[in-house]
Amino acid sequence: xxxxxxxxxxxxxxxxxxxxxxxxxxxxxxxxxxxxxxxxxxxxxxxxxxxxxxxxxxxxxxxxxxxxxxxxxxxxxxxxxxxxxxxxxxxxxxxxxxxxxxxxxxxxxxxxxxxxxxxxxxxxxxxxxxxxxxxxxxxxxxxxxxxxxxxxxxxxxxxxxxxxxxxxxxxxxxxxxxxxxxxxxxxxxxxxxxxxxxxxxxxxxxxxxxxxxxxxxxxxxxxxxxxxxxxxxxxxxxxxxxxxxxxxxxxxxxxxxxxxxxxxxxxxxxxxxxxxxxxxxxxxxxxxxxxxxxxxxxxxxxxxxxxxxxxxxxxxxxxxxxxxxxxxxxxxxxxxxxxxxxxxxxxxxxxxxxxxxxxxxxxxxxxxxxxxxxxxxxxxxxxxxxxxxxxxxxxxxxxxxxxxxxxxxxxxxxxxxxxxxxxxxxxxxxxxxxxxxxxxxxxxxxxxxxxxxxxxxxxxxxxxxxxxxxxxxxxxxxxxxxxxxxxxxxxxxxxx
Ligand SMILES: Nc1ncnc2c1ncn2[C@@H]1O[C@H](COP(=O)(O)OP(=O)(O)OP(=O)(O)O)[C@@H](O)[C@H]1O
Ligand SMILES: [Mg+2]
Numbered sequence: 001x002x003x004x005x006x007x008x009x010x011x012x013x014x015x016x017x018x019x020x021x022x023x024x025x026x027x028x029x030x031x032x033x034x035x036x037x038x039x040x041x042x043x044x045x046x047x048x049x050x051x052x053x054x055x056x057x058x059x060x061x062x063x064x065x066x067x068x069x070x071x072x073x074x075x076x077x078x079x080x081x082x083x084x085x086x087x088x089x090x091x092x093x094x095x096x097x098x099x100x101x102x103x104x105x106x107x108x109x110x111x112x113x114x115x116x117x118x119x120x121x122x123x124x125x126x127x128x129x130x131x132x133x134x135x136x137x138x139x140x141x142x143x144x145x146x147x148x149x150x151x152x153x154x155x156x157x158x159x160x161x162x163x164x165x166x167x168x169x170x171x172x173x174x175x176x177x178x179x180x181x182x183x184x185x186x187x188x189x190x191x192x193x194x195x196x197x198x199x200x201x202x203x204x205x206x207x208x209x210x211x212x213x214x215x216x217x218x219x220x221x222x223x224x225x226x227x228x229x230x231x232x233x234x235x236x237x238x239x240x241x242x243x244x245x246x247x248x249x250x251x252x253x254x255x256x257x258x259x260x261x262x263x264x265x266x267x268x269x270x271x272x273x274x275x276x277x278x279x280x281x282x283x284x285x286x287x288x289x290x291x292x293x294x295x296x297x298x299x300x301x302x303x304x305x306x307x308x309x310x311x312x313x314x315x316x317x318x319x320x321x322x323x324x325x326x327x328x329x330x331x332x333x334x335x336x337x338x339x340x341x342x343x344x345x346x347x348x349x350x351x352x353x354x355x356x357x358x359x360x361x362x363x364x365x366x367x368x369x370x371x372x373x374x375x376x377x378x379x380x381x382x383x384x385x386x387x388x389x390x391x392x393x394x395x396x397x398x399x400x401x402x403x404x405x406x407x408x409x410x411x412x413x414x415x416x417x418x419x420x421x422x423x424x425x426x427x428x429x430x431x432x433x434x435x436x437x438x439x440x441x442x443x444x445x446x447x448x449x450x451x452x453x454x455x456x457x458x459x460x461x462x463x464x465x466x467x468x469x470x471x472x473x474x475x476x477x478x479x480x481x482x483x484x485x486x487x488x489x490x491x492x493x494x495x496x
Pocket of ligand 2 (some may be wrong): 050051052103173397399
């Protein structure tokens, strides 16, 4: 039966999709259907196959089996369907940074139509698409190179490109992982308007239950490459039921914040003007608020900047590190929030990625024999879903790449670990695993400094939280009963 037998034909209908990488079947019979004008959440744990499915449905990858029908074009069943009515905003943005906003929007159109716009036409097309999303950006930014934009604005450019292509279905693969709470709100408002006014359908991927419920009507859940819930109404599914279907029951036992025993040992003292703050071994200090403030402190702690107003004091450490390598050798570890640009070594295999910090510390230039034993053990601790140690990180799902960055520091006697959004893009179960791991690291005496845009996460995990306002100034240090989401929101001016 084809979808044309239905009075209300789905826009897209996939049955029994199969995708293999080498001997591994990543999709093992996925069913997926999108109806006109709906907001559809595509859910599943890290490595469940969400991005792979999107790549196939959007014509960016071939499938190895199954049926695929695009509703408005009859019986499209070739192995590679490059449908013109589907557009994707990818998990990592796919923009050409040196080109202008306008060029980024019209470039794919030029190729597809085989005809060239003149500059005036191109500007008109780009402006029309972008002004549906953000008037002021459309008016002022068309000629600016994309690398001058914020991440949120870059995302709007990708969305505009999708709109300009005349897409009926927009796929957004984890669009909110790098956005602040207010940017997420704005994006959602834009998406709702697109559905209401333009009748497009939206399929989006997220690991955050709160925003899934805020935005979506229905969901499809994947687990290990199979559909375990097919277009079910979100209102009919409890959080626990969703988590259970995803196979992540361990996430349901939510830990409450516990007061840790009094910590001892020589503290790291941080100084900024009149502010003086001690971080004791074994304690977790959170950083909250808009990025400018935390970023300046973090740059000092990891040896990335020699300027700035922050200073540190700890026996054996200089007041400022002279380089990131010095910071690493003296025991200051760092997990960057910018996974793609500053974290993953994309051209090196998984084993080199995991062992990178240890090699810096031990001044070792090539792989030691022990690494073949230690690396798999580290990956197991974090339950990383990986193929062979010599595969490239690009063969891992987004969340599993995030875990590689953490694994780097587990095998080292790190005195201080600085974390920027370490749970970005990881699934609900893994988030719990990472929390547990960080608590354990702290219990072993590591000082943790944790920057997060999720206030709830800071309140749950940290002993104290340093709050910064939107101008980047320190505005308070919260602890004990003062440490709650309301106080954090009030101090930082940022709800999260
Ligand atoms: N090019 C590739 N070569 C080999 N394996 C791959 C490749 N791309 C993806 N995989 C594997 O396919 C599985 C599914 O990956 P996919 O990226 O679709 O997961 P996902 O559901 O999007 O996860 P996440 O939530 O972490 O983004 C993973 O186990 C991954 O390792
Ligand atoms: Mg993915």
